[in-house]
Amino acid sequence: xxxxxxxxxxxxxxxxxxxxxxxxxxxxxxxxxxxxxxxxxxxxxxxxxxxxxxxxxxxxxxxxxxxxxxxxxxxxxxxxxxxxxxxxxxxxxxxxxxxxxxxxxxxxxxxxxxxxxxxxxxxxxxxxxxxxxxxxxxxxxxxxxxxxxxxxxxxxxxxxxxxxxxxxxxxxxxxxxxxxxxxxxxxxxxxxxxxxxxxxxxxxxxxxxxxxxxxxxxxxxxxxxxxxxxxxxxxxxxxxxxxxxxxxxxxxxxxxxxxxxxxxxxxxxxxxxxxxxxxxxxxxxxxxxxxxxxxxxxxxxxxxxxxxxxxxxxxxxxxxxxxxxxxxxxxxxxxxxx
Amino acid sequence: xxxxxxxxxxxxxxxxxxxxxxxxxxxxxxxxxxxxxxxxxxxxxxxxxxxxxxxxxxxxxxxxxxxxxxxxxxxxxxxxxxxxxxxxxxxxxxxxxxxxxxxxxxxxxxxxxxxxxxxxxxxxxxxxxxxxxxxxxxxxxxxxxxxxxxxxxxxxxxxxxxxxxxxxxxxxxxxxxxxxxxxxxxxxxxxxxxxxxxxxxxxxxxxxxxxxxxxxxxxxxxxxxxxxxxxxxxxxxxxxxxxxxxxxxxxxxxxxxxxxxxxxxxxxxxxxxxxxxxxxxxxxxxxxxxxxxxxxxxxxxxxxxxxxxxxxxxxxxxxxxxxxxxxxxxxxxxxxxx
Numbered sequence: 001x002x003x004x005x006x007x008x009x010x011x012x013x014x015x016x017x018x019x020x021x022x023x024x025x026x027x028x029x030x031x032x033x034x035x036x037x038x039x040x041x042x043x044x045x046x047x048x049x050x051x052x053x054x055x056x057x058x059x060x061x062x063x064x065x066x067x068x069x070x071x072x073x074x075x076x077x078x079x080x081x082x083x084x085x086x087x088x089x090x091x092x093x094x095x096x097x098x099x100x101x102x103x104x105x106x107x108x109x110x111x112x113x114x115x116x117x118x119x120x121x122x123x124x125x126x127x128x129x130x131x132x133x134x135x136x137x138x139x140x141x142x143x144x145x146x147x148x149x150x151x152x153x154x155x156x157x158x159x160x161x162x163x164x165x166x167x168x169x170x171x172x173x174x175x176x177x178x179x180x181x182x183x184x185x186x187x188x189x190x191x192x193x194x195x196x197x198x199x200x201x202x203x204x205x206x207x208x209x210x211x212x213x214x215x216x217x218x219x220x221x222x223x224x225x226x227x228x229x230x231x232x233x234x235x236x237x238x239x240x241x242x243x244x245x246x247x248x249x250x251x252x253x254x255x256x257x258x259x260x261x262x263x264x265x266x267x268x269x270x271x272x273x274x275x276x277x278x279x280x281x282x283x284x285x286x287x288x289x290x291x292x293x294x295x296x297x298x299x300x301x302x303x304x305x306x307x308x309x310x311x312x313x314x315x316x317x318x319x320x321x322x323x324x325x326x327x328x329x330x331x332x333x334x335x336x337x338x
Numbered sequence: 339x340x341x342x343x344x345x346x347x348x349x350x351x352x353x354x355x356x357x358x359x360x361x362x363x364x365x366x367x368x369x370x371x372x373x374x375x376x377x378x379x380x381x382x383x384x385x386x387x388x389x390x391x392x393x394x395x396x397x398x399x400x401x402x403x404x405x406x407x408x409x410x411x412x413x414x415x416x417x418x419x420x421x422x423x424x425x426x427x428x429x430x431x432x433x434x435x436x437x438x439x440x441x442x443x444x445x446x447x448x449x450x451x452x453x454x455x456x457x458x459x460x461x462x463x464x465x466x467x468x469x470x471x472x473x474x475x476x477x478x479x480x481x482x483x484x485x486x487x488x489x490x491x492x493x494x495x496x497x498x499x500x501x502x503x504x505x506x507x508x509x510x511x512x513x514x515x516x517x518x519x520x521x522x523x524x525x526x527x528x529x530x531x532x533x534x535x536x537x538x539x540x541x542x543x544x545x546x547x548x549x550x551x552x553x554x555x556x557x558x559x560x561x562x563x564x565x566x567x568x569x570x571x572x573x574x575x576x577x578x579x580x581x582x583x584x585x586x587x588x589x590x591x592x593x594x595x596x597x598x599x600x601x602x603x604x605x606x607x608x609x610x611x612x613x614x615x616x617x618x619x620x621x622x623x624x625x626x627x628x629x630x631x632x633x634x635x636x637x638x639x640x641x642x643x644x645x646x647x648x649x650x651x652x653x654x655x656x657x658x659x660x661x662x663x664x665x666x667x668x669x670x671x672x673x674x675x676x
Contacts, residue, residue, distance in 0.1 A: 170626055170627060212621045244582055245582070245603060265551065265583060284500070285507055286507060290508075319500045
């Protein structure tokens with residue numbers, strides 16, 4: 001039994017006493033408590049792969065920021081790794097894959113991942129659930145197949161992801177095969193997270209915004225849709241960053257909640273996505289402002305979402321140099337809003 | 339007198355025998371003739387600052403690709419440099435500013451640039467005009483104030499430009515002061531380019547897509563509008579990449595042509611921007627495809643723009659590893675389209 005299930009009720013479109021709130025990347029670099037744990041380790045991946053510590057940093061924002069949900073501390077790139085493509089996380093630079101998928105024969109070096117190949121995250125969720133003891137729900141997550149595909153082809157972050165986009169044109173068959181393998185792995189992984197206790201899950205399509213609409217439909221929406229259809233146990237949130245051109249397709253997904261980035265027009269989203277709970281969408285840079293600015297921008301955002309099922313959040317992950325006091329002020333402003 | 343003024347007539351909303359075509363970044367790394375010139379030099383900036391050579395690479399795509407316009411070879415960051423902030427262009431990494439604007443006192447180290455401080459570009463345009471001898475028009479260009487501001491604060495490229503966006507919240511006064519200085523410098527520079535012979539000019543707002551709509555209006559549209567109002571001599575194109583949320587504001591600019599990126603829905607843009615010529619918007623990654631794919635995607639794009647004044651282009655600068663034959667095929671397909 002959960003003491004605070006606001007976020008689950010909001011996701012299901014039920015009435016809530018107030019708007020629930022959490023923050024993308026709330027478990028991470030902004031908290032001194034996180035940095036203290038992280039400093040003892042060799043790197044980011046050691047933290048992801050050590051269930052007790054991953055659980056500890058997952059719970060920190062519940063204790064220190066007062067959020068209405070914990071999101072499991074992990075990374076979307078655990079999926080390609082479980083499929084057989086190792087990655088390294090380079091401090092201040094991002095992920096690097098020494099080996100990538102370039103041809104059909106490269107598909108032989110990878111496989112569809114099973115949940116038990118990601119036992120560190122599954123275990124971390126179990127520990128988190130136990131330690132939270134019902135205080136707030138736990139959110140599981142995974143990357144959307146297109147975003148994972150983009151890293152597996154490109155081998156690193158990129159401004160244009162032109163290698164990954166090139167593959168969609170030059171080898172659509174291989175692209176679909178790989179997307180299917182990622183999708184199957186992701187479904188197994190999310191189901192494992194749910195069995196371990198995740199109360200809802202979010203699918204992050206971080207690189208949604210760089211595809212033309214027709215390709216986004218063919219290579220991304222199709223696979224996100226397969227994931228949404230498979231996950232019937234708990235509410236599902238889809239956050240397709242920058243995919244303003246695909247809101248009509250997103251409306252037809254069998255997900256409960258849609259995340260909005262800070263560019264999205266709230267009034268338009270309310271109208272178009274009248275069958276979904278909406279999540280978001282304060283510009284994370286607002287949290288660099290004065291207390292007055294944080295309060296007023298948060299209230300203005302809440303005013304705009306009025307009359308719609310809403311989970312308050314930022315429109316992007318919180319930036320690492322944000323003062324945690326400002327994050328807490330954002331959260332407190334949501335909680336105190338009438 | 340110009341032999342081929344298709345692009346100018348299309349920009350002015352006049353009838354043309356066929357759709358004119360050029361390619362963003364057509365003068366550059368895709369051409370072996372460019373790389374031959376570049377290989378003899380110490381770096382990118384030497385090419386920008388040597389008028390004879392800048393003119394030579396400006397004309398190359400007219401000779402080798404058959405485009406309907408030459409765009410002067412230069413960089414948007416010449417403006418901050420002329421204002422007093424030097425930059426370095428690091429191969430494969432992008433620009434770095436050793437010194438940036440962080441506080442009001444930093445404004446004392448810079449000044450409003452005059453066109454004669456950018457005499458190398460002005461001179462390059464004069465040489466280009468002379469050598470082209472009326473074959474096609476010459477396009478001049480500059481960055482939009484928000485994009486230039488973003489580099490002057492951030493000091494380098496960035497995925498989030500969170501430092502630049504932070505400044506808009508924490509010091510709007512300084513932000514407006516700097517925007518005004520950039521705007522004034524840009525107007526002087528564009529007028530200098532026009533006096534030297536530029537037949538039209540384009541304003542690139544490369545980082546338009548990362549601002550919330552209200553900030554985009556306050557900190558970008560306002561200054562682009564000032565530029566558009568000042569440039570009455572020749573047609574003006576505004577390319578605000580990713581600014582789908584601001585099309586209504588862009589409609590009200592006193593520019594002639596609006597560039598569309600490859601995410602933009604052509605039908606919606608035609609309806610909303612019925613007072614503008616539209617430019618774009620093929621996904622540059624299409625040029626990685628087969629000849630059949632290039633032809634069919636180009637024709638499909640032209641079909642969609644039918645009935646609207648249109649200048650064919652990509653929706654982004656051509657990517658450096660694109661085969662020039664595919665670029666030529668794109669251009670020839672536009673020219674042969676009925």
